């Protein structure tokens with residue numbers, strides 16, 4: 001499909017020949033309005049036509065850039081007009097905008113001084129895929145995880161009041177992000193304060209996939225906001241058309257506190273939270289947005305502006321498949337086709353997906369749970385095959401875990417599939433609701449370790465550290481896809497809390513077992529036994545590079561290195577650790593997790609307590625005590641000394657250096 005036709009019909013047209021831009025001057029063929037935006041306040045000075053043109057230009061930049069870098073295209077395309085209207089209405093130097101999640105803030109980045117480096121989006125050293133206070137003074141709050149914007153913005157509003165200032169504070173939150181309890185905690189407090197505060201609800205009826213839950217049904221029920229808008233317009237036209245009294249009737253209808261809007265639109269919910277509800281507004285009509293935002297700004301109290309947008313707006317492939325284009329990899333901008341990888345191996349997520357379906361076929365007790373990420377965690381096939389035993393709770397990790405605990409009390413075997421970084425939200429639920437009661441809930445922790453381009457908010461660095469000290473929890477990290485499948489069989493056979501952590505991306509290509517058997521818990525596996533005095537103890541996805549390096553070293557220098565796949569972070573493979581420490585003088589411990597409190601810490605604690613350390617030299621490679629920024633996983637691993645090459649060098653150094 002040519003790029004021009006990939007743009008959806010409704011997208012704003014570029015100025016045709018002779019189309020007036022401002023004062024009759026013909027447009028320059030290559031004129032870029034975006035290039036002329038040095039400061040976001042300039043947006044307020046643009047004419048309606050220029051704003052339309054700028055919206056089209058921004059969309060072109062988003063599509064072409066993200067086709068090279070990957071990123072959150074569909075969410076960002078959906079809020080181009082909203083972003084322009086906000087910048088045109090509010091004062092970017094004074095007023096504060098807090099984006100929820102921040103994955104939709106690309107247009108905002110382009111308009112707030114980052115257009116010239118937008119091509120570096122999500123690359124190492126380049127600009128972040130999310131708002132980041134360190135990156136720009138216009139990014140008022142760092143985000144990446146959802147549903148924080150109301151609370152953060154409310155904090156800013158309180159600080160403003162304490163300082164006796166009067167600027168506006170805005171939270172821009174999606175309907176998906178509004179499924180999390182945290183958002184309601186903020187709304188609840190905001191409504192009670194009755195201070196100047198604006199929440200913009202970006203309602204596209206989507207989370208990553210279709211939004212879920214009663215609130216979502218409420219907003220998109222037959223009497224949907226879109227329907228209400230149409231009816232409202234028709235009633236307004238009818239009323240104003242009545243000769244003589246039409247205008248007055250219209251005014252009465254507008255002012256009526258109990259107008260049908262409040263009863264028949266989502267307004268009733270927000271009004272109950274003591275917000276003034278304004279909406280629903282067409283989120284792709286800049287003029288209507290500007291008028292509405294100006295109205296909201298004039299109200300000196302909490303206001304919720306309900307904006308209807310289309311995810312992927314203006315790019316036909318993204319409008320047709322907003323789930324794929326929510327967070328997309330590299331793709332062909334003309335056809336919208338994602339680039340295919342040539343590798344014959346499957347991802348850990350896919351190995352999980354297949355194994356959990358196979359297990360569920362045989363065991364009816366299995367129920368799977370996701371917090372709004374069915375595609376990401378590999379549960380779409382399960383959802384199709386076992387719809388009654390699949391639950392998407394919305395962006396509610398805390399609820400997902402306690403809900404699973406409740407299921408487990410009744411003999412169900414819940415598998416909660418969740419990204420490592422989002423499980424951070426549910427720490428107390430894991431401790432208090434699952435482990436304390438020793439309930440057989442399995443946590444399938446995807447994207448553990450380096451995730452790459454999504455950066456610091458998304459790296460799965462901390463799960464080992466925040467899980468391994470919790471009593472009753474068994475903690476396993478597979479070295480490949482096959483071990484992941486065996487780990488799932490082990491979890492099902494185990495009658496207690498169990499966590500598997502596995503990384504983003506492809507596995508090393510291990511042949512998958514036909515019928516994965518349970519593994520003995522707490523038993524590691526020696527993959528190489530060497531005589532050089534050097535042993536590597538690795539866990540998870542750092543096992544394969546260690547085995548590879550050991551093979552290379554043997555081939556090149558004839559020195560044989562022991563490699564132990566520890567498999568278990570808890571309970572540790574104590575017997576194998578004793579063997580390693582008894583027969584090696586140099587030990588290298590590898591993990592793709594925070595070193596502080598992670599696997600290697602556990603090994604050192606055990607060995608120290610058991611008196612095994614003696615004069616042995618122990619080195620550890622893992623994630624440092626720092627937030628890991630964005631970049632490709634390969635670039636980041638290299639920079640962190642965790643790639644195959646760095647691991648081999650470290651092993652060679654340990655072999656070479658005199659002890």
Ligand SMILES: Cc1ncc(C[n+]2csc(CCOP(=O)(O)OP(=O)(O)O)c2C)c(N)n1
Pocket residue numbers: 075078101103104144145146173174175176177178202204206207208311326371372373395397422425
């Ligand atoms: C705590 C948390 N869980 C999961 C995610 C993953 N995630 C990113 S965006 C998103 C959907 C957000 O939906 P919505 O707020 O409606 O924004 P839209 O993408 O539709 O614009 C999800 C689930 C997250 N960022 N944070």
